[in-house]
Amino acid sequence: MATILSAQCTDARVNMVTPELFRKFPTPAAFAQASLPAIEEEIRSTGFFRNKARSLSGAAKKVVADFGGKVPDSMDQLLTLPGVARKTGNVVLGVAFHKAEGVVVDTHVLRLSQRLGLSQSGDPKRVEEDLMRIIPRDRWISFSHELIHHGRQICVARKPRCIECPLETLCHAADKTWSSH
Template sequence: MGTMLDSREAQAVEVLDRLYDEYPDTDISLEFETKLELLVAVVLSAQCTDERVNETTEELFEKYRSAADYATADEEELADDIYGITYHNSKAGYLKGIGETLVEEHDGEVPDTMSALTDLPGVGRKTANVVLQHAHDINEGIVVDTHVQRLSRRLGLTEEEQPNKIEQDLVDVVPEDDWRMFTHLLISHGREVCTARNPDCDDCELADICPSERGDSDVDLASGEQW
């Protein structure tokens, strides 16, 4: 069974160093060309695969090119246009509401502050962090998705369960210059090696510094509790 380094700060830096080597080209997998397209794609990606989102937005972005297009859309038609996306009816409402708010309060442009973004319908801190990082080149925090939640706990970087609390623990130990890439590195590792159900600990670059590495003990990799 692996063991973590002396401090969470040292652990975070070592994790980053190794994953940078393992996934040198990792980046956001959503496809977009404008700030609005990114915002829409991230809203659609909640509890949905990036692959499915990219398939859907290919035609969606041809039809809806501005905030006003979403604001004036027929909500049922918009829901049909994103059919296949998880919770497509609810997300259609979010997109229409986002369009209306952008037109009414931001001259149709995607704002560049956490508070303004999280005031938009269907936009939480995770979505806002993605938009700030990739649309505005602003590091306000760390994007905590399901992979980041799982791996951060397994690697001993946090004991928290709620995304906002996990994020706070992470920003305390991850160097600010690495906040954006930290997410992409953990997502890549979570998809390729440290999967939710059957993590490949034998071939993991982090096994020797991972306190949850399977070894010969029956340790729940998600919670650290005995099975």
């Protein structure tokens, strides 16, 4: 549910909303029975709240109806849930089930994969395929977390802090703000 809410929204904002949301709706069955306006009210500040409420409600109903009230642990099954595409599926599989079926490609992973020359594509699906070819499978889960952390702390979108970057000698990005080579 939190991963669905994180679309176009900061993790900090999602983390402000989820404690009360999960207090009110503590199980998939509780979400499935809740009215859309009741869910919308709780998640309004995360943006696109009407669409997200529909996804949360639809996903909960499907989890209850098709998967015995438990979030499924395979990509194929996760992708049948409303609001879930590969990124969300990879997050849930990696973080909740410790299963590496793919590589999470969010906005940071997309940007950094291009800057570091790991993929030429701007399409998340193609970038994921490129990363799956390059990164050893036992690093798929940690790699995304590491890249996301790097993208937040150092390789930020507009003015990357190249002078502080431990990857600087490996990086040939055109928009570097400092270069040793």
